Amino acid sequence: MTGYLRPTSLADAVAARAAHPDWLVLAGGTDLMVNAPHRPVPAGIVDLWGCAELRGIARDGETLRLGAGTTWLDVVQSALVAAHAPILGAAAREIGAPQIQARGTIGGNVATSSPVGDSLPVLLALDATLGLASPRGRRVVPYRDFATGYRTTSLDADELIAAVVVPVPDAATRLSWRKVGTRAAQSISKVMAAAAIHVEDGVIAWARFGLGAVAARPIRAAAAEAAAAGRPADEATARAVADALAGEIRPITDVRSAADYRLEVAQALLVRFVLNAGRS
Amino acid sequence: MSLLVTFGVNGQIASVEVSPWKRLLDVLREDLHLTGTKEGCGEGECGACTVLLDGVPVNSCLVAAGQCDGRAVTTVEGLARGSAAEPLLHAVQRELVARGGAQCGICTPGIAVCAAHLCESGALVGASDPRAKVRELLAGNICRCTGYQLVVDAVIAAALPDGESAEDGAGDGGRGDGGAR
Numbered sequence: 468m469t470g471y472l473r474p475t476s477l478a479d480a481v482a483a484r485a486a487h488p489d490w491l492v493l494a495g496g497t498d499l500m501v502n503a504p505h506r507p508v509p510a511g512i513v514d515l516w517g518c519a520e521l522r523g524i525a526r527d528g529e530t531l532r533l534g535a536g537t538t539w540l541d542v543v544q545s546a547l548v549a550a551h552a553p554i555l556g557a558a559a560r561e562i563g564a565p566q567i568q569a570r571g572t573i574g575g576n577v578a579t580s581s582p583v584g585d586s587l588p589v590l591l592a593l594d595a596t597l598g599l600a601s602p603r604g605r606r607v608v609p610y611r612d613f614a615t616g617y618r619t620t621s622l623d624a625d626e627l628i629a630a631v632v633v634p635v636p637d638a639a640t641r642l643s644w645r646k647v648g649t650r651a652a653q654s655i656s657k658v659m660a661a662a663a664i665h666v667e668d669g670v671i672a673w674a675r676f677g678l679g680a681v682a683a684r685p686i687r688a689a690a691a692e693a694a695a696a697g698r699p700a701d702e703a704t705a706r707a708v709a710d711a712l713a714g715e716i717r718p719i720t721d722v723r724s725a726a727d728y729r730l731e732v733a734q735a736l737l738v739r740f741v742l743n744a745g746r747s
Numbered sequence: 748m749s750l751l752v753t754f755g756v757n758g759q760i761a762s763v764e765v766s767p768w769k770r771l772l773d774v775l776r777e778d779l780h781l782t783g784t785k786e787g788c789g790e791g792e793c794g795a796c797t798v799l800l801d802g803v804p805v806n807s808c809l810v811a812a813g814q815c816d817g818r819a820v821t822t823v824e825g826l827a828r829g830s831a832a833e834p835l836l837h838a839v840q841r842e843l844v845a846r847g848g849a850q851c852g853i854c855t856p857g858i859a860v861c862a863a864h865l866c867e868s869g870a871l872v873g874a875s876d877p878r879a880k881v882r883e884l885l886a887g888n889i890c891r892c893t894g895y896q897l898v899v900d901a902v903i904a905a906a907l908p909d910g911e912s913a914e915d916g917a918g919d920g921g922r923g924d925g926g927a928r
Contacts, residue, residue, distance in 0.1 A: 471767040564887025652886030
């Protein structure tokens with residue numbers, strides 16, 4: 468390892484990242500330090516943990532802006548999140564355990580881009596955007612376009628994630644979240660699903676379904692969303708959503724679960740979300 | 748490369764010259780000879796290596812040494828007061844001993860650190876279901892021996908010494924002898 472930089476401002480962090488694109492960008496370490504002695508020693512480290520500018524949650528117009536270095540504990544404790552994006556708080560509360568929540572960050576979850584990243588289906592359902600920063604300037608990208616494949620993203624080599632921006636859903640939007648695993652704490656999920664369903668007079672105007680652990684990356688279920696749009700939030704629609712989902716995802720069998728189980732549970736979750744949207 | 752890292756450990760200042768990538772767990776055990784902190788999984792799953800970093804429980808296997816510079820760490824060795832000859836154990840440690848809330852002992856330092864934080868943060872005071880709260884706050888501390896029942900008993904006894912909570916132990920799926928000494 469040739470260097471270790473601890474920028475304390477976003478400008479310094481961006482400069483460090485651009486100067487050393489091959490260095491590890493480290494925040495809370497809850498992914499990158501797992502089994503650290505058995506990992507290759509990084510060429511260098513840009514350590515963002517002490518960059519206070521990257522941490523915090525604020526209301527910004529009709530959005531919530533979460534600095535990339537905001538921890539899950541910050542999210543759990545945030546009154547703004549509880550009021551405006553409760554499914555994000557619910558997801559944060561189920562991430563790892565208190566020790567992990569104290570260190571893991573939202574920007575880290577997005578950057579690592581694991582197919583089982585706990586917050587990622589929620590960010591898809593909420594239609595979050597990302598604020599990215601590089602020496603070339605800032606850009607805003609929809610989160611749904613960010614994860615490109617298995618643990619790959621559209622983040623450029625000189626870029627950092629500065630913030631996650633969540634539009635505040637209106638009162639007619641029903642939010643749901645469910646993580647299914649072997650144990651509530653510390654267990655990596657078998658299936659995760661999040662939904663934002665906009666209901667007017669019992670009819671679903673639009674729905675966004677975010678899913679995790681059913682594909683190489685966190686995905687939106689576009690066909691299932693299309694099957695819900697313009698239909699009443701009832702049993703028939705829920706069944707159509709489940710059928711559409713079966714046509715668009717191909718979960719795998721691995722150490723944590725089986726393909727057919729994952730499909731069945733994912734379908735059951737979306738059915739439940741649609742029916743709950745109809746009741747509320 | 749190595750980096751001079753200076754941080755508080757159990758109320759004293761420590762300086763070590765280590766790789767910034769070295770785990771806090773290894774700095775504690777190898778450089779500072781504080782071997783009370785144990786490595787269980789090395790993956791942040793089991794909580795055996797839990798320490799307080801700036802007063803908050805973290806897995807020391809997931810913290811890079813460079814990230815500790817200027818910060819304060821409390822390990823299990825820092826929970827007791829008194830002297831080495833006459834230690835005055837933390838209430839959590841006393842109750843874990845008295846109630847048999849430990850067996851092989853690998854998870855115990857992490858549980859003691861987490862539980863001490865839980866006591867001092869007052870998280871149980873006024874909790875509608877203190878047992879459930881203990882289980883939630885200790886969910887990141889895996890024990891393969893005890894079944895948790897006596898651990899929960901010990902934490903409740905330490906956190907709520909006035910007996911705010913009945914030691915019912917019912918429905919816990921544990922050993923069913925909660926509160927027995």
